[in-house]
Amino acid sequence: MKTKILNTIFTLVLCLATLEAADAQTKRKISKIFKASEIVNNHYTGFALYDPVKEKMIYELDANKPAIPASNTKLITLYTALNMLGDSIPGLRYITKGDSLIFWGTGDPSMLHPDLNSTKVYDFLKNSGKKLFYSHSNASSEFVGSAIYTIAMVSLPIGVNNAQAYAGSDGKVRLKPEFLNAYLKLDTSYRPRSFTVQRDERTNTFSYPAMSMPADFTQTVYLVPGAELTQQTLSEVLGKPVNVISMALPVSAKTIYSIHADSLYKRMMLPSDNYLAEQILYLCSSTLPGPLSIETAIEHSSKIYLTDLPDLFQWRDGSGLSRNNYFSPRSIVKMLIKIRDKIGDEQRLLNMFPVGGVSGTLRTAFKTDNGVPFVWAKTGTLSNVRIQGGYLVTRKGKKFIYSFMNNNFLVPSADISNEMVRIMTMIREKY
Known part of the structure; x- marks a missing residue:
């Protein structure tokens, strides 16, 4: 009996030792890949590779x-x-x-969004048969002119919160929605290099230069959110009057739901839509007491959902446009683990991510293996910043979670992107 127990213990110890030796060998091989790279050694490169089966980091x-x-x-x-x-x-x-009918926005960006096929809120307002009153009282965030917020922070977005400037059939510049044409003026002091429409820094007033306009001219102009914009846009799209009222949102207010949540998340993730990301975080704050606020959502999430991240972080916006966001590769891997665990279903999880060689921001980055993808990852792109974080399946069927972060490089960004693809493909082939 003792002999059997000893043999069992010996076998277990041997197996563990073999596994540890294999992990150590994998770590050495991946380390060699990074050390041999002429690119990733010339700037900050952070990398973390996690084995979800063994629940341990393989390489950092x-x-x-x-x-x-x-x-x-x-x-x-x-x-x-x-x-x-x-x-x-x-x-x-x-x-x-x-x-x-008195109503308040939640920050939901789906109503009449061209890519989301959401008409439930529109139909509800259009067919209510009641006088419509919109209250802006729960929208505390004001437009401040920054690059981050020019396309977001809207309590009741319609479409994608922008205007289209275009050459009209009469040869004059026009704006859509149509009501904005009342705020479009010629400005002889405005002298751009080519014909463009300029929006005032803080208001929805527009100017165009005294110069020739191309016959095929089109331009997207983002709008300053506010009660008046929502009122006028809604009145135009509904074809009926909408009035503005100042009234606090009562606890007893009912809720109309618009679209399935995954549809919105997928649309944010695959093309990396900054507008939707900011609005989704703004929307999250609608579930909390008080006015809508991205800052409130960030504070709540940081205190309730992100306390187990392994390293200190700094979080400033929903989209990643801010250069004041800071997360480590280990923290990104932890987020990917948490997302996987929260969703539960693997197919549902992978459907939300760009697929290497197939879809989203990774459509042209990776090559599939005879049509079979092996990378599902979120990219990140700013000047001198290239990031990937996601899920990898190797040729042997092993599953890894990884974060690959590059900051402050001075070589062409395409070189960094190509090197990330090369290294992740090597890991796919060898392990």
């Missing part, structure tokens, strides 16, 4: 050091939304009083 390179994550910030936004929102997106809060 400066993985504890914070870096600008760019659009990998959307992973944190996604995880926050998965926790704070349900299966369907809350599109509108409302009450009825006699012949009046």
Whole structure:
């Protein structure tokens, strides 16, 4: 009996030793790949490779050091939304009083968005048969003119919160929505290099130069959010009057849900849509007491959902446009683990990520293996910043979770992107 027990213990110890030796060998081989790279050794490169079966890191390179994550910030936004929102997106809060329908936005960006096929809120307002009153009282965030917020922070977005400037059939510059043409003026002091429409820094007033306009001229102009813009845009698209009222959102207000949440998240993740990312985080704050606020959502998520990240972090926005976001590769890997565990279903999880050689921001980055993809990852791109974070399946069927972060490089960005693809493909082939 003792002999059997001793043999069993010996076998277990031998197996563990063999596994440890294999992991050590893998670590050495991956280390050689990075040391041999002429590119990743000339700037900050952070890398973390995690084995979800063994629940351990296989290889780390400066993985504890914070870096600008760019659009990998959307992973944190996604995880926050998965926790704070349900299966369907809350599109509108409302009450009825006699012949009046009073409503508040939630920050939901799906209404009449060209890529989301969401008409439930529109249909509800269009067919209510009541006088419509919009309250802006729960929208505390004001437009401040920064690059981050010019395309977001709208309590009741319609479409994608922008205007289209175009050459009209009469040869004059026009704006759509049509009501904005009342705020479009000639400015002889405005002298751009080519014909463009300019929006005032803080208001939805527009000017164009005294110069020839191309016959095929088109331009997208982002709008300054506010009660008046929502009122006028809604009135135009609904074809009926919408009034503005100042009324606090009551606890008893009912909710209209718009679209399935995964549809919104996928649209944010695959093309890396900055507008949707900011709005989703703004939308998350609608589930908390008080006015809508990205800062409130970040504070809540950081205190409730992100306390187990391995390294200190700094989080400033939903999209990753801010260069004041800082997360380490280890923290990005932890976020990917948390997202996987929260979603539960692997196919649902992978459907939300760009697929190497197939879709989204990785459509042209990787080559599939005879049509079979092996990388599902979120990219991140800013000047001097290139990031990948996601899930990898090797040729032997092993599954890894990884974060690959590059900051402060001076070589062409395409060289960095290509090197990330080369290294991840090597890991795919060898392990």
